[in-house]
Amino acid sequence: MDLDFSAAEDAFRAEARAWLAAHVPGTPLPSLETEQGFAAHRTWERTLSADRWSVVSWPEEYGGRGASVLEWLIFEEEYYAAGAPGRVSQNGINLLAPTLFEHGTPEQRARILPPMATGEVIWAQAWSEPEAGSDLASLRSTARRADGGWLLNGQKTWSSRAAFADRAFGLFRSDRSGVDEGRPHRGLTYLMFPLDADGVTVRPIGRLDGKPAFAELFLDDVFVPDEDVxxxxxxxxxxxxxxxxxxRGLTLRSPGRFTAAADRLTRLWRDRADPSDTALRDRVADAVIGARAYQLFTYAGASRLAAGGSIGAESSMNKVYWSELDIALxxxxxxxxxxxxxxxxxxDEAPEHGSWADGHTFSLAGPIYAGTNEIQRDIVAERLLGLPKGRR
Amino acid sequence: MRFLLDDEQREFARSLDALLKAADTPAVVRAWSAGDHNPGRALWGRLAEAGVFGLSVPEEHDGLGFLPVELAVAFTELGRHAVPGPLVETVAAAVLLDGLGDRHTTWLPGIASGKTVVTLRPPGDDSPYALDADMADLVLVVTGDTLRAAGSTSSVQPSADPARRLSRPTGGTVLAEGPHVRRAAEHAADVGRLATAAQALGVGRTLLDRTVAHVRERHQFGRPVGSFQAIKHRLADVLISLEFTAPLVRAAALSLASAAGDSGRDIAAAKAAAGDAVHLAARTALQCHGALGYTDELDLSLWIRKARPLRTAWGTPTACRARVLTN
Known part of the structure; x- marks a missing residue:
């Protein structure tokens, strides 16, 4: 057992650090949830991808570096330690791309992945509906057969990034028979569609802080060709x-975010806190311990993957852990x-450009998105502890 | 990087688990609590044969070398089975005596073989008590730069965990003096703190395992109580707490083994997390067992009672958190 990085991994870290030091903007970009900020973050994606830093874990043919999981973790540590901008492409990179690598056709990968890597096409997710949140399989939006493709109808909501994004992906009911048989997971189809297509209406929704970080989508006979299934x-x-x-697993919130945030918190504490306030000191220490625990837990997961293992229901433990850590921090x-x-x-007078207040608002969403922590705890209890299924 | 126990370390854990399962440790704990140390001493000998007490003794003194990772593995199993006695103290004392060198090392072969049980007042701690001094062969006390072998001990002060028999060491002879005593004691305190964290992790695991087994069997309202979300979510939180503590304990052990970086800080982080995790596990285990969990009869009590003292022993939560933020 060891926690050592190889010479090649150290070199990779040094290369990432040097590149970031030379390229990360000196002052933070405007908020990603504004039109101007969105554009600035899209430009940043292009800068990243020009030197193949936007999707390090992807194969080289799609703009990546073929980095191992551990190298990806190293990149993320360096990325957040450098105070680099948030990733406007994360829905595409973290959610759609892994699906395409696993289930997409070579044609889809060749067509969709390169413009995702450069930020030319930014993706929004379209899972939830007004009546289908945690119970996602109860969704009602439909995909109806049409000549050469499908017609989408219905309503999606809480669609992250959709206010300014280019395209979206999500689930639609293409066959009702599963619902009638009490098996709603059957008969759903995974589709991609442009947000500026005929029949799509995007209504931005203000977040707790007022910024349009997500949107409602109304779909009225939106045509999607077969190639986008x-x-x-x-x-x-x-x-x-x-x-x-x-x-939920490794890719959504890398430990690098939290180790960097815990370091910033420690600096803030050293600079500004009353040293006699031991209650506050204990909370700072807990943030440091929690971030380190998450990093080590992930190193163990990466080691298991490298040894041929897999990450299953334990990703639900991850989700609960980092989301609660983020809020506490x-x-x-x-x-x-x-x-x-x-x-x-x-x-103007906000410390560190208001990143703590902004980060706090964002952290409050953590236990809700990507599967609520209540759902995650059910998964942990049933799949990892073997407790019986019950009514939700 | 391969941040996973290797096959040999996992096999070591499995063999200790098998040994302890066969030893009926709940009966050993109950005897120990009543002042009958015989079954505990017999088990101590078997643990020594399995190598547990050689893990902090160099090979030249009949030990296995200083092996913190294996030590953490062993103490997690000792915690899982609620083994009584000055286990942490003996291992820490071996590190202290080895650190002092020359004639002090004559104790080491006896420690490794299980013949000699040593206890000490946790160095650098506020505690005036030594654990199980009434049965130990040697009772050590470090005060500043001075190491003493206690001449006598006060009567046993009953702990809320009757298996922890505390007394106040007094008098005795000076064994060593000087700054090297302080340094050796600090190293011993780190080892004791790591072993306590590992032990707490093991205690937490058993509290969770036993509670999961219980809520699967126990029916109310015509259903297993483990099917209710209120129960499931609490137990999920316990698992999460333990699973995120385990890598801190492993990393702290690695850090101590490599002597690189700030191992004291890593150990303090592991101890703080383990203290929280075991405490949560105990509270949850008790609540999910209902009145049954509140009884002495049910063996669960042997683990519930351990949780609280282990959270504080060898570094209080506050002291550990302060240490984490010390440069």
């Missing part, structure tokens, strides 16, 4: 769940900042 029609649930596994920072903690990122 991923996997077999009717098999969408299985296809999507491989994505959900990725989302930001709450601690806001308490530490006292009267300055509430200053939003638009405030």
């Amino acid at each position: 991923i996997g077999e029609p009717g098999q969408g649930w299985r296809v999507a769940m491989s994505t959900a596994g990725n989302e 930001h709450e601690t920072a806001l308490d530490l900042l006292g009267p300055y903690g509430e200053l939003a990122d638009r405030a």
